[in-house]
Amino acid sequence: MIITINQLISCSPLLILLSTAIVIMLFIAYNRNHFFTFLCSIIGLSFTLLSLYFVQKNVPTNVTVLFHIDKYSLFYITMIILSSMVSCVFAYSWLKNCLYDYEEFYLFLLFSTIGCISLIIANHMSVLFIGMELISLPMLGLIAYTYFKKHSLEAAVKYMILSCTVSVLALFGIALIYSISGSLTFFSVIYELLMSISHPNVVLLCGVGLVIVAFVFKLSIFPFHIWTPDVYNGTSSIVLIYLSTAAKIAVFSLFFKLFTFLTFFNVGFFNISLEIMLCCSIIFGHIMALFQTSIKRFLGYSSISQFGYLLVSVLNSSNFNFSLEVVGVYLISYWLSNVGIFGLMSIISNVNRKLEFDCISCYRSLFWYNPILSSIMTITLFSLSGIPITIGFISKFYLLSLIIKENLWFLGIIFILGSIIGIYSYLKIIMFLYLKPVIHSSVKRIILDTRSKKYVFFLFVISVWIIILGIFPDMVINLISQSEPKLFNIV
């Protein structure tokens, strides 16, 4: 097997990140220096971002049988690298303030990013499995990083057990697929599915179903969602910036790439089961979110329903292009608002270390103490609930037009019901921000130091972007329709 220069270049994001990780590891062994590690990981990530420019020139390419890179994957890689950069930057002051072992944090983050990237460009079942594990094992470290906090270990153990179980199931599924198709490239799997469309092969379908379970678990769709609120609850907000965006975006991008086929060729079983799952997760996520008092749990439940909405995009019948746009716009809006809200929470909890800023009542009458923070939070929450002139509305608009285009009337009703419940639950939190302060309140005015002011400025920029993209969504739409891939060159 000969690897050409072109293939090396296409692989360069992975290589750069790997070498960064190695450098950091060596330095940790030699001499621990927080600032240097931070700088090193940021530089590594920025070089990766830079390398995407060169990769872009020779896509689409296959790198051996394992990877397939196209514009579609470049788009999501960019988002993932950005989110890990953001979480690095946010983590820097947090780690400095409250922990003593800080270098490994960046290491975990980088490894997990490598996992995400390899998952996005995977073209082979083995890469799929390895990528998923590479995401979730370092994630375990990140979740348990604040092991002295109350719920941290519980979250980690829960995540570990469930995720391992699902991995084993996925492995079994891959084995079943292998037993029928004799090869593990996605091409052969899809080919095999295509061949057996008239009289489906039960073993193959079982295998695919098990792989779907793995995906759905990572996306926390309805029957496999149980870990989400607990893990969200126990994890610090900085890790959540990463966990809620990068991991889910990576998994979803591959999920979409693979499983649009199943519905496209009308494998009825998958269609129906996906529909049931997404309906349940939309309704269930929103209803459970209503009753939460902890804001992290609330966001966990709301993320369940968010991905429920997004799963609609898999159910297309005629052309992928529209669904691709839907996914792109939706994930961008999801990225922006999640970074916004978790970043904000991390700033606040960073400033007031004594108070655990998790309870919703802690945010009571934030507007009267700090209007900028509260307006950022309002904008991000509005964007999550899909209210006009935010990018979140544009994504909901896209989804609704997809639903109508595909004539999924039942889903349309579920969508409206879910949105109404969702708006109510978000509104409850937003109202808390604007309540008049209680006179004998224990919540003190949040005083920001200069560093957190910089972070606030960053978040402010993000919230401004949420609104700008909501008013002029053409920028994003053009970007995504340009990044439209030769996705399925296999067919």
Next chain:
Amino acid sequence: MLLPIFIMVPFLGGILCLLCNQYSLKISHYIALISMSIVFVLSISLFFYDLTVYVPSIYGSHWNFEYETPWIPRFGITFHLAADGLSILMLVLTSILGMVSILCSWNKIKKNIGFFYLNLLWILSFSIGIFLSIDLFLFFIFWEVMIFPAYFLIMFWGYKVDNKKTCLNRYVAANKFFMYSQCSGLILLFSILILVHCHYISTHILSFNYDALHNIHVNFFLETCIMLGFFLAFSIKIPIVPFHGWLPDFHTYSPISGALDISGILLKTAVYALLRFNIFLFPHSSARFAYYFMIVGLITIFYTALIAFSQTDIKRLIAYSSISHSGFVLVAIYSASQIAYQGVIIQTISYALSTAALYCLIGQLFQRTHTRDMRKMGGLWSSIKWIPGFSLFFSVANLGIPGTGNFVGEFMILFGAFKNNVLLVSIASFSLIISALYSLMMIQKTYFGVCSRFNDVVIIPYTSFREIFISVLLLVILILIGFYPSIIMNISEFPLNNLRVVFSNFILITRL
């Protein structure tokens, strides 16, 4: 380029108010007033153009003023504003009410004046957007966005009594309003998208343009579904009886000056939308359902008029009476008679003015007596100088006494609708007695009789020039419309006739 200015002036004016707030407190008032007067002058100036359009063809433009620029080409959405006589009248109404509400809140808002005027001006700006936008997506955006300033107005400047329970109720009322509006918005969005999709399937043109969507042919069932969606969305905002839950609470807890704005403009947007979109886009299924909608209107009229009796809060009473009058509007819209349509416009305008004046007076009364409870008032006639007289006039106008615009409106509605719906209209006309009763009861309880409570409380009898000016202005306009309604009729005749012709063809078909 004229039309975007109408939206931009109050919008930017609001931002300017917020920015200037830090430097000088008083300046925000003037900025707000000046920006609304600019809108007023400009909208009046529209009358001096030639408003006749000779070719009402299907494909040609039949708007007097138009502005179009691409916005989201991916979906065929354009920033498309257009105005005909109907929109211009609404524009004038909005600007007058805007000025009145700014004058009304002149001294009453003490804290965060800049932010208050930002919200007030944005409500005005967005409602002007609703009256002007012709692209359905743009219309929807304005329809949704208008909620936020109104929401914040209640949250921050709502009815304030130093009482924890009232405070909580205020938030509940604001949330109720928000949720109802969101439901209405979601249903509207869903129906708009279905409509656009149907249009796309038949013509392969993706467009949200009102004129383009008018010509679609879909099967009757689907058209009915879309029409019902639109109707539901609008009737939540008007509001029609089963969906009126938010309005009384909203009025109770909204700020004294803001309520005027909301009742005058926010609710009229829904009437306008019903007239503009529901009938014109779906004449066929509207005609089929017209009779049922008229019955719903009838129920609305009587139900809310009866509820109004049991109110002790003056503001709630007026809120219910305004729901009752929107029932009339609904009856008139679905009667498809030219005279009734003229009546709708006159009724809408003059009713907005008289209610606004009443809210304004209640606000002034509240400033002096610190209560809105009618049980605690009584015998105020001799203690305050001007307010009781004006209140008497406006509440009598409200019940439709000849010589005011309200009378003309109600008369034309009943007269126009009578031809085709004898029984329904005869029943509806009985509601005038009820409305007369509750209006007079309100006056009697508040101003006449024995002064029960205010013997010991010092009432400021002095009425400022500003307050008198507001009342006189509205009074003059109302009487002007009452004696010379052709000013409105001439302008609105052509566009209304356009709408009606489309609709009444189908009405005749279904009747035969």
